[in-house]
Amino acid sequence: MQTFPTHSSMQLSVAPTQCQPLKIIALGDSLIYGFGDPEKGGWVEQLRRWWMLLGSSGHVLYNLGVRGDRTQQVAQRLEVEFRHRGELRNRVPDLIILSVGVNDSARLARPNGRNHTDFAVFESEIAALLDQAQQLCPVLFVGMVPVDEAKMPFVDCFYFNHADQYRYKEATRIACNQRQIPYLDIFDQWMARGEAWRNKRFTEDGLHPNTLGYQSLLEDVIHWEPLAAYHTPRPDYQLV
Numbered sequence: 001m002q003t004f005p006t007h008s009s010m011q012l013s014v015a016p017t018q019c020q021p022l023k024i025i026a027l028g029d030s031l032i033y034g035f036g037d038p039e040k041g042g043w044v045e046q047l048r049r050w051w052m053l054l055g056s057s058g059h060v061l062y063n064l065g066v067r068g069d070r071t072q073q074v075a076q077r078l079e080v081e082f083r084h085r086g087e088l089r090n091r092v093p094d095l096i097i098l099s100v101g102v103n104d105s106a107r108l109a110r111p112n113g114r115n116h117t118d119f120a121v122f123e124s125e126i127a128a129l130l131d132q133a134q135q136l137c138p139v140l141f142v143g144m145v146p147v148d149e150a151k152m153p154f155v156d157c158f159y160f161n162h163a164d165q166y167r168y169k170e171a172t173r174i175a176c177n178q179r180q181i182p183y184l185d186i187f188d189q190w191m192a193r194g195e196a197w198r199n200k201r202f203t204e205d206g207l208h209p210n211t212l213g214y215q216s217l218l219e220d221v222i223h224w225e226p227l228a229a230y231h232t233p234r235p236d237y238q239l240v
Helices: 009-013 042-050 071-083 119-134 162-178 186-192 195-199 211-222 225-231
Strands: 023-028 060-065 095-099 139-142
Touching (some): 071 119, 162 186
């Protein structure tokens, strides 16, 4: 099996200098997939279209989100997805964007039931996922959005809550920091904006953002410094 050198996250703070567009995969759960946004398809789809505009960087972005995925499921398909998205022979993607963890945090059957993924198991699995991804190419991590607790349970059996979300996202943030992987803390940003602001940005299920929610998420992502470096226009295009 071909091996890849581990890339330092310091590379992500500098605008890429390649003349050719990059190949980027976004891997994770329904937040990557864009569920809840039938109008615009979620933030990854909007970013994909933006990068297709004349005068943009021209990057190729693959949406590899799967509803309901937990960390373990993402890890199981990571390398296969990665090796089939290079487009050209002997090419592989240049960047991985990860977003996963909220489904791991859910309580099953009742508000005080067991977590869908035991917290200690999650800590081990998220560390393994990050290590695996970092062996392939540079990695960015977009954190989870806080749910609307008043709308729980989701599909009558999954109880999401802010306290558990915070534990799981903090474990992820710390694991990313230990590996110098940039982490966008969406949970803290959205919590700071207040309940009234958040409630306008959820679908009726209280778990998935609506069109406005994904628009806000897109704005958070595209203004995030580690990703903003990738918006640099291609040198063969002229902005008008």
